[in-house]
Amino acid sequence: MQNDFTTQRIPAKGYAVSSKDDKFQPFTFSRHPVGENDVLVEILYAGICHSDIHSARSEWREGIYPMVPGHEIAGRVVAIGNKVSKFKVGDYAGIGCMVNSCGECEACKKSQEQFCENGKTVFTYDCLDCFHDNEPHYGGYSDNIVVNEKFAIKVPQNAPLEKVAPLLCAGITTYSPLKFSKVKKGSKVGVAGFGGLGSMAVKYAVVMGADVGVFARNDNKKQEAFDMGAKSFYTSTDGVKEKFDLIISTIPTPYDVMAYVKLLGYGGELAIVGLPPAAVSPKINIANLVWSANRRVYGSLIGGIKETQEMLDFSLENKIYPETEIILAKDIDKAYENLTTGKAKFRYVIDMKKSS
Amino acid sequence: MQNDFTTQRIPAKGYAVSSKDDKFQPFTFSRHPVGENDVLVEILYAGICHSDIHSARSEWREGIYPMVPGHEIAGRVVAIGNKVSKFKVGDYAGIGCMVNSCGECEACKKSQEQFCENGKTVFTYDCLDCFHDNEPHYGGYSDNIVVNEKFAIKVPQNAPLEKVAPLLCAGITTYSPLKFSKVKKGSKVGVAGFGGLGSMAVKYAVVMGADVGVFARNDNKKQEAFDMGAKSFYTSTDGVKEKFDLIISTIPTPYDVMAYVKLLGYGGELAIVGLPPAAVSPKINIANLVWSANRRVYGSLIGGIKETQEMLDFSLENKIYPETEIILAKDIDKAYENLTTGKAKFRYVIDMKKSS
Missing domain, CATH: 3.90.180.10 (Medium-chain alcohol dehydrogenases, catalytic domain)
Known part of the structure; x- marks a missing residue:
């Protein structure tokens, strides 16, 4: 055979x-x-x-x-x-x-x-x-x-296979920037967009010891966010007082990227993992980065195979499932x-x- | 009086x-x-x-x-x-x-x-x-x-006062991102734009022990770059093989920002200090950051007063003048x-x- x-x-x-x-x-x-x-x-x-x-x-x-x-x-x-x-x-x-x-x-x-x-x-x-x-x-x-x-x-x-499947993209896509940005106990992590990717980012960040804030398009899932361990929940960036060390943006639709850069503390980072359709993909004017200086922006694209295995082992060990x-x-x-x-x-x- | x-x-x-x-x-x-x-x-x-x-x-x-x-x-x-x-x-x-x-x-x-x-x-x-x-x-x-x-x-x-004057902007503007990005002996540093700011960036980076590459709009000042300690000199980003840990862009006119992001190694950073006129300020499509993932972009805006004093002391000690x-x-x-x-x-x- x-x-x-x-x-x-x-x-x-x-x-x-x-x-x-x-x-x-x-x-x-x-x-x-x-x-x-x-x-x-x-x-x-x-x-x-x-x-x-x-x-x-x-x-x-x-x-x-x-x-x-x-x-x-x-x-x-x-x-x-x-x-x-x-x-x-x-x-x-x-x-x-x-x-x-x-x-x-x-x-x-x-x-x-x-x-x-x-x-x-x-x-x-x-x-x-x-x-x-x-x-x-x-x-x-x-x-x-x-x-x-x-x-x-x-x-x-x-392993619960039906929970493992989404980890292979949603898991690694959010785990990788948390590791790249060296999130640790006490880090202030924001998660923008609270769908399949965002919810994984929240769970990983909480287990890594971070204080997590969630930005969602409405408050339908506010309770879920708190149940996952988030400390704060916003439906808009307006008037937000806290500053973040890392914000992971999982938003798949057009949005104001600088609004999130402005919520970073000195040396903070915005990790972009969500990719809106090309025709409406947001752009960052470099002048705005200069006026909001010393805040870093980077993209993150899934993760390598070795890190994917590490993510899966970490997820199973900590029972982090989608x-x-x-x-x-x-x-x-x-x-x-x-x-x-x-x-x-x-x-x-x-x-x-x-x-x- | x-x-x-x-x-x-x-x-x-x-x-x-x-x-x-x-x-x-x-x-x-x-x-x-x-x-x-x-x-x-x-x-x-x-x-x-x-x-x-x-x-x-x-x-x-x-x-x-x-x-x-x-x-x-x-x-x-x-x-x-x-x-x-x-x-x-x-x-x-x-x-x-x-x-x-x-x-x-x-x-x-x-x-x-x-x-x-x-x-x-x-x-x-x-x-x-x-x-x-x-x-x-x-x-x-x-x-x-x-x-x-x-x-x-x-x-x-x-101190030679006529040399000190430009340090108060050109000096601190280039010194600050080199420190922020923790440039050290052996770092690969690119400097894009080779005027008042760019030449200072080259001099600081060389003294900090970096291997420095210069990107200029033409080769009029190629010899000056090598005299300052640069290891490589380019008039275009096309076909450049080396990868940088940090590129400082001092370019004050429109340009292709992603061309420099693509010259960064994994974890490398593009520090933007040059500000082209607002009407033609370059923009970065966030999708391009995702496809060139794990390369960070940030702006840098002069530096604080304490760091400015540190920069001046460092410049005088190392005889780094414009x-x-x-x-x-x-x-x-x-x-x-x-x-x-x-x-x-x-x-x-x-x-x-x-x-x-």
Whole structure:
């Protein structure tokens, strides 16, 4: 049986959009055979990330269609290549935003594969796979996936898989800047945008010992914020008196970036992880940075594989999980609508097994 | 004699523009009497900063006219208020970009007077003096100035005053981000824009032990850069292979900010100190920061008084001086023209004594 997997293409069933204006439809396709360093993972859960919506609708750039989104993937290893050492059949595995990279450049050697200096980062979907004849790579809204074992995250057998899935993007995206900015006990951390990413940022920051303030578009989720350990909650930056060491902006829509810079203390940092649609992406006038001097702004883009494993271990150890709502694949369009209109509470996760 | 100074307004002669399109003309005015904590300084040298041009021409915002620019001031104390302890008559003193602030807020207490939280920073010119009936404050292109002793920098008697003057803005503006970004031996520092500010940044960074690369608009001053200790020199960011820990941008005209962000290594920082005219001030799309993640951008605005004194002491100890060309006040318009067209080599300094 395994020999077939290593020589023949793997049949897969997923859910795809065929254009930026399309709704999701069942989509039958195939994946490349399991290479000697690859694992074949049966996908059990796939989280829905706001990036999926931006990509499916070509809001960042023109997408590659048909597109099977999904880069928050948790499942079970069902076949392995003959050089695989990290997994055995039956293990749980997680796959996030990347499935391959050159492995040889300085960035890859430091496990910052998202910055592969040879431009060979293969993102999980909406990306051509330069290691496999430039075929489009399809994401997690499907029943299986084949990836290099280096890009599969080890997940212990007792982990709640449906909660693990969203960690692979929402988790690492918020964990990484908290570590990059060296958040520690007593740090003042603001979290702007309180959806799937924002709620994870709050939970991590609280466990790291920070005093956390939340900025949300309305007060629908105020109680949830306090339940997660936030100390303050705002629906506007106007009149806010406290100053922050770090503000993580997860906001996926246009907003006034400088309003958050002005809430930083001397030496404070604004980490931007939310990416509004390209057509309305906010801009920072450098003159404003000079007049609000000594406050740093940076972007953060997921995190490397090593840090993703560290994030997952940290999350499980501290029982930091996303708030999730399990849905079936037939409800993806509805979920997108709820996320776009702000009606979604936190993270939708597709139960792929039940969807088939 | 001193009693007169403390009760009567001080007559002053300076050089002013009466509108943004005007040329400089002699201008007779008066300054407030010497308060108990004030010093009256006879101005001997006044540097010409690119900010003077932006302000005189209302390029940042509508200016306050008549305007006497100049915030790089060196001179001799000729009278003191009865509570002054830092200076005695005959001492040398330097005055930079600020002449007063509230002194009571957290920022002022930390000697970050440029960020006075009560909005009471009095800049040396083009600013109303809230401590003196909101009269316009006039700058250094004049024969004297009255300031609170806290805002006068101590200058030893053996210092070359004409070289000290530009340090009070060009020096502190470049010294401050080098310290803020913790430049040390072996740091890779880029300096973008190689005029009055840029050349100071190069000299400080070299003395701090950094490997310095210079980005200039042409190679007219390539030899000067190497003479100052720069290791590399570029006239474009295209194709540059080296990565920097810190790039200080002193560029006063429109440019592609992201081109410099992309030359930063992981964790590197772009410090912006140059302020192009407001109408053409560059903007950073936050999406680009995310795609070039983990590179920080911040603005830096002169520096506090305590750090300015530290900078001056450091400069004198290490004999770090600006390249200067002494001119007379009648040549200010010509100097502005040369600075605007890139013909000026480095810093023009007005000899106020010879100009009168």
